[in-house]
Amino acid sequence: MQILKNVIVPLQNDVWLCDVKFNTQIHEIVKKEKVPSQSKKLIEYISHNRIHDLHKEQYLILLPAAIDPHVHYDDPGFTWREDFYSGTLAAAFGGITTIIDMPCTSIPPVINGESFSHKLDEVKNKAVVDYAFWGGVSGTEFDTGDVRRNMKVLKNKGVVGFKIYLISGMDEFIALTKGQLEKVGYIARELNMLIAVHAEDKVFIEKKSRQFIENDRNTFKDYCAARSTEAEYRAIKTVIDVAKKTNAQFHIVHLSSKRGLELIREAQKKGLHITTETCPHFLAFTQDDYDHLGNILKTAPPVKYNEDREALWGGLIDGTISFVTTDHAGCDYPREKSTGNIWKDYAGIPGSELMLPFMVSDAFMKGRVNLCELQKLVSTNAAKQYGFQYKKGSIAEGLDADLVLVDILSETRIEAEKLHSKGKYSPFDKVNFKGKINRVYLRGKPIIEDDVYVGRKGEGQFLYPSRA
DSSP: OEEEEEEEEEETTEEEEEEEEESSBEEEEEEEEEEOOSHHHHHHHHHHHHTTOOOTTTTOEEEEOEEEEEEOOOTTTOTTTOOHHHHHHHHHHTTEEEEEEOSSSSSSOSOSHHHHHHHHHHHTTTOSSEEEEOEEOOGGGGGTTOHHHHHHHHHHHTOSEEEEESSOOBTTBOOOOHHHHHHHHHHHHHHTOEEEEEOOOHHHHHHHHHHHHHTTOOSHHHHHHHTOHHHHHHHHHHHHHHHHHHOOEEEEOSOOOHHHHHHHHHHHHTTOOEEEEEOHHHHHOOGGGHHHHGGGGOOSSOOOOHHHHHHHHHHHHHTSSOEEOOOBOOOSTTGGGOSSOTTTSOOOOOOTTTHHHHIIIIIITTTSSOHHHHHIIIIIHHHHHHTOTTTSSSOOTTSBOOEEEEEEEEEEEOOGGGSSSSSOOOTTTTOEEEEEEEEEEETTEEEEETTEEOSOTTOOOBOOOOOO
16 A cells, blocks of 8 residues: 655545555545645645655645547557557656547548457557547448448447547548538437547638649648638537537537637537537647747647637636647657648647646646646546546546646756657747646556656556446
8 A cells, every 4th residue: 555645635626635545546535634726825835834844745736647538649550650659658757647549540540340459459568558549430431331330339349439520631531521420420329429520611621722722822821721710610510510400429629719619618508518628739829829839830720819729718717628638649750840831741749748737837827727627627527528437537535546746846847859759849849837747656556756757568558438
């Protein structure tokens, strides 16, 4: 049995100074005194107590390890960009012990039972943290009539839901039409499964892109104009229309705009089951940052404007946006980001290693959320949505001892070349985050200690979601 003494723990809606006993699971939480939940008061409390007690792990924040439910670790098939070892290692260094990998950036894509089993065989001996899979539905499946059968098989295999695109740049995983999305919606409702949607309008984007390319327009602003707030707005409106018709559960991935947020907020008020997420790059950057960051900042969808960034923070705070994810998608940098053609440069950034440090610094330490709200945005809410709440997402007796110790009196200097993804780049390069990860536990075992990996490759386990 291990014990962490005098750690500061968010428990439901209050924060307590506790002793926490655990082995692979949390065994006992001994509450000592209630402490402030807001960063300013909590810093004062910690500073005062550390004067009297210099033990290394005392008066550190103890959080449930973070969950990143939207990653592209490219394995098998695109492993020059990332593989399951490098991706999950980056996650571990970032305080994440559960990831959910997307189906589209694998060869073959995870769209049936055979490809699911192939992927699991390829990655199971590489994982540093626990993991789950999304299944996918590609437009190619409608040619064979296997959509229903494949979705049912994938549900039984243990996917958390089904990812679809309304526009796709991948030959192996093509976008769905509105009619195809309706068919998937009816099947998903029958199976009681979630559909995650990359929501950008194909017709709008292809028309704008073609016009710009034909007129030799090749700037980041042109790329952003082709994938503007209007593109996201139209696609989300399509999803809402399908949700009304099918009564299926939908999740909008990587939300980037104020207009999209407002559509989702209104749909939620009307009782539609539509949830959403956003990413650190949409909360931190705008198109103006391209001037000093260049094509490192290119993602799909692209970052928007300051009013969008502020609206997304508001959506996190009021609960319209359920949680933060990364859309982790690294590349062979700098080669794939330096083609000289904005339309061909790779759209994606690695993010798993920096999600929790960013949220500690910019959400909690800047006073946007308290400690209880922080844990919900980086762990609890995702665990509930994807069926892992009986193992992950909170610090509670009987749950896995997936834990992160954070020192909020220290800082973290981001150096892109020292990150653990294969692609050594980040828009957060040379940024100082307030707070520092001290230690990370996976099922009670330390895997990160003082910036050193002390775990074992392959000890991550596949997670089957609870369907309750």
